[in-house]
Amino acid sequence: MTFNNTRRELLLGSSKAVVMASVTTYGGAALSQASNTATTASSARPVRILVGFPPGGGTDVIARMLAERLRDELGQQIVVENRPGAGGQLAAQALKASSPDGTTLFISHDHTITILPLVMKNPGFNPAQDFVPVAGFASFVNAFAVSAAAPVSNFAAYLKWVQEQSDKKERGSVGIPAPASTLEFLVGVMQTRYKLDIVAAPYRGSAPMIADMLGQQIPAGMGSVPDFIEHHKGGKLRVLAVLGGKRQAALPEVPTFAELGLKGLEDMPFYGFFAVAGTPRASIERFSGALAKVLGQPQVASQLSQMGLTVEHMTAEQLGKRERAYAQVWADIVRESGFKPQ
Numbered sequence: 001m002t003f004n005n006t007r008r009e010l011l012l013g014s015s016k017a018v019v020m021a022s023v024t025t026y027g028g029a030a031l032s033q034a035s036n037t038a039t040t041a042s043s044a045r046p047v048r049i050l051v052g053f054p055p056g057g058g059t060d061v062i063a064r065m066l067a068e069r070l071r072d073e074l075g076q077q078i079v080v081e082n083r084p085g086a087g088g089q090l091a092a093q094a095l096k097a098s099s100p101d102g103t104t105l106f107i108s109h110d111h112t113i114t115i116l117p118l119v120m121k122n123p124g125f126n127p128a129q130d131f132v133p134v135a136g137f138a139s140f141v142n143a144f145a146v147s148a149a150a151p152v153s154n155f156a157a158y159l160k161w162v163q164e165q166s167d168k169k170e171r172g173s174v175g176i177p178a179p180a181s182t183l184e185f186l187v188g189v190m191q192t193r194y195k196l197d198i199v200a201a202p203y204r205g206s207a208p209m210i211a212d213m214l215g216q217q218i219p220a221g222m223g224s225v226p227d228f229i230e231h232h233k234g235g236k237l238r239v240l241a242v243l244g245g246k247r248q249a250a251l252p253e254v255p256t257f258a259e260l261g262l263k264g265l266e267d268m269p270f271y272g273f274f275a276v277a278g279t280p281r282a283s284i285e286r287f288s289g290a291l292a293k294v295l296g297q298p299q300v301a302s303q304l305s306q307m308g309l310t311v312e313h314m315t316a317e318q319l320g321k322r323e324r325a326y327a328q329v330w331a332d333i334v335r336e337s338g339f340k341p342q
């Protein structure tokens with residue numbers, strides 16, 4: 001089978017204080033009443049959940065599933081709004097431009113919130129100044145997969161296939177959902193560690209990348225387990241390796257990169273909700289509480305687990321701490337790679 005990359009889409013491309021809904025010593029009753037009135041007014045309006053990737057991708061599917069449950073828990077209309085492009089950058093910019101009234105949230109994994117500010121000189125937002133964490137809900141791992149047309153059944157066979165074939169340029173392309181992402185750095189690590197003639201092929205999200213893998217336009221790709229898992233189970237793609245410190249319960253037959261000799265990649269990325277700085281604390285706590293109840297529903301926990309996620313509710317404080325620690329790990333990796341922000 002001959003692969004080509006003609007269809008891949010290349011991408012060109014001091015914190016503000018959180019307003020506390022508490023009662024102050026002077027004029028407490030009036031401020032409390034105003035805060036309650038504002039919260040009641042905002043809860044009567046629809047909540048937008050911004051998704052930085054196209055419909056059909058892993059993040060979009062997760063957002064819509066949670067939105068349906070949150071709608072019942074909050075008794076409020078929830079609208080999922082896709083703002084695809086630039087690895088979630090456009091959605092993050094839309095969040096920054098939104099009103100701090102608790103009616104606009106951004107569902108994001110590590111790439112947009114943590115990695116973009118490390119690899120871009122001016123992404124159009126500064127998470128530390130422009131956003132506040134609301135709640136986290138899961139960790140996940142990334143994975144390496146091949147098209148069903150690739151004549152390999154395991155990672156060792158893939159390495160041999162790429163190394164021995166004469167058309168290495170075509171067979172050595174590895175799709176990634178966004179440029180300058182952790183996955184692009186991981187392709188670089190594979191290239192160096194295994195002495196492979198491979199190159200990262202950036203897309204505008206996981207959905208078009210997977211479409212090209214299914215259409216046999218590109219032989220391999222890296223993305224999150226939720227992106228790949230259903231196609232893997234259906235035999236349309238084959239996941240050959242996962243990151244993280246242990247095998248995934250949803251993919252027990254797939255080895256970790258550590259098992260294959262590539263260690264140091266055990267840190268797990270995360271999913272969470274973020275709001276624009278200045279969003280009332282009462283709105284943040286209300287949403288976080290509703291999310292905790294939704295995650296406690298056995299059917300929801302099961303669905304997320306089957307998608308390859310490790311379900312864990314994180315408060316705003318816990319999510320913020322997790323994001324800062326993750327940013328430090330990848331800041332070191334980006335710096336050591338020699339990559340220069342553009």
